[in-house]
Amino acid sequence: MSDSSPLPPVRLHPEAELARDALSTPLLSRAARLARWVGPDTRVDAGGGLVEEQLPAAAEALGLTGDDAAAFASEAWRIAVDAGLVEIADEEAGTVTAGEDLALLTGGAPHDVLAVWLAALETVVADAAVPDLDELMDAMDEGGEVDFSRLDWDPEGEAEFLDGVLGNLYLLTANEDGPGDGPVPLPALAASMIVPGDMGEPTNDVLEQVSDAMMRLDDQFRLLEPIGLVAYQPVDEALLADPEEEPAAAPVDETDVSRYGMVRLTPLGLYGLRARLLESGFEAPAVGELADKGADVLLDGSAAYGPRAARAETEQWLDRREPLPAARELLAAARGSDAGAPLRRLRCQEALALVGAPAEPAVREVLDDPELGGLARVWLTELGAADVPAPSEDLVFWLTIDTLAAQLGSEGDSEEFQALVEGLAGGHSGFFAAAWRVDHPATPEVLEAMGRLHPDKRIAKEARKAAFKARSQQSG
Structure with missing residues (x-):
């Protein structure tokens, strides 16, 4: 995407509805509950995370159980810190208090709630671009430090890749020819980042890159779903199993694209990605922005x-x-x-x-x-x-050129415009003899387009000659 070209306009849900959605997302609601749980005995480490011995109590406060309870509690705490729901009161002592932004979730306007959610979203998107824990463990040296040279990970490149994927998902959602509110198959989204637009049949190497990208996106969308950005149907685990080690319990239908992962932006996600695009300098219009203009x-x-x-x-x-x-x-x-x-x-x-x-x-x-x-x-x-x-006849020709110029400006060299050109040239034998004389600024451009698009070489040549005459008349 180029930040110099406006993106398709999106239809956003009302902010009050989006704010309610934000408050009900698992990650933000957990972060808010932890912020209210904070007391004088709550302690954090040097990095601002809850000290390990307090994680079980935090998990209990969130109603979390199981092996991942402490990890989920730790994640919610990071969201609370980054979104301003808790503040470190004394870095040296490691004490914390409820943050000023916590009150916004109950007493603020919808826009205030969404601002808190956007701060949480940035943390989650940044986390999604980081290798998972297993990869980090594998890259640890003898001193317990992560040796990033052993990781096949480019932080900037990974962040750009995820931003590009989310940008393409935004485009597909906003584009009137796209799926709209419907889900996008994960293979198609991965291919949009990997397969060159002018490539016919993808090579095996490209297909392998698409497969690798799908697996990265599968992990990333699982992380992005709890903040409410996307609704995600993960890749079917049966497709990932080694058939020799883990025979499938049932036949796998490899033609069912939904088994390879399906993702769609939620209304809240559409709002969030638009906010991020605007922050990055893109022109990202929303329907209704012109209602109070001239x-x-x-x-x-x-x-x-x-x-x-x-x-x-x-x-x-x-x-x-x-x-x-x-x-x-x-x-x-x-x-x-x-x-x-x-x-x-x-x-x-x-x-x-x-x-x-x-x-x-x-x-x-x-x-x-x-x-x-x-x-x-x-x-x-x-x-x-x-x-x-x-x-009058002059008015008819002027209106014809004006209409064609509007269609050309709206659709470019589309099939619909070509059909219009063919019908017009075929239904009026003397069209070009009269059209080049039309006193309309777009006459040369329209006639050149007709010459470019008409499949009949004789008629196309007539159109090009008429365009030359029209341009000569205007320049003279």
Whole structure:
């Protein structure tokens, strides 16, 4: 991902709902309980962790039992310290007190609760990029210190890898063509980081790298689930067993992709990753951010949105305004001869469709406008209005170029745009002879695109000639 390009907009759940989700996550709720458990006899070591002899009491306070109880209690304590729920009162004595942020979990606004959760999330993400305990034990030298040279571990590279995976998961969730709220197969997510985009059939070496990445991600997502970032279905243990040492109790269906791990971002996770992306300098829009802006900001800001996100953004914008004044503001903002103007007019037409009949007076006011008259006629006709004046031939061609320019700006060289080009060129034999004369800033660009995309070489050549004439006319 490039931090210079805006990401697809996401639809966030209300902060009050997200705050409730945050408070109910296992890790944050345990950390809060430990912070309330803290007393005058609570002691920490030099690193800020609970002294070993107090871990059983901490585990008991959390209602934890079993071999991992002390480890879970220790983890919850680290979250409490890093999230500001407890504070070390005296480093030399190793005493602690409840932190100021603990009160935010019960008396703060939803945004305050989420700020505490985000601090906890950073700790968990950092932990997920660290080798597991077994690997660290294997790398210990005779003095009990970890010899990092014996670990196949690049701290910076591992953190970047996990950030990249989470970024791709965010993109898949936000993209209108992605799974949305549905789960993503772990092999696909691992492959998105390993397999080059231009590679046809992956080599055995690449497939082995994908398999290794899956195993790393399996461990990491198990760590990230308790903080509420993801919902994760782990890799089926039967797939990891050595068939010679541990014969499967039942046949393994290797075609069932869900057995290789499935992960999805939770609504809270989507909020958390967006916050991290914003902090890292990415432009990560959220639906609803433009609702209190002017129509010019709405039309330009939603220009790159997918159809569903653009509609949702526009609906929220319209909900705050009276229909007729809103229609007039939209039409005024749709004017212009800049490169973004055609797409603004397309978004304006879509917004007016949401306004419906109350917008008719505003639309009739622009029937004679050279830039909006064609849009107005199309909109009134679709509304079923009476007395819609017929457009001149010049207006029809201008509107055609404007519409194609908007589609090109929205979709690029898509299959849909190519189909539109083929239908237009095939349905009008003299199109290019007239089109190059159209006094529209985007005429050369549109004709060049038609020449680039039309499969018929003769027609494509006509389009390129027309584009040359149009560019010569504009430059002259």
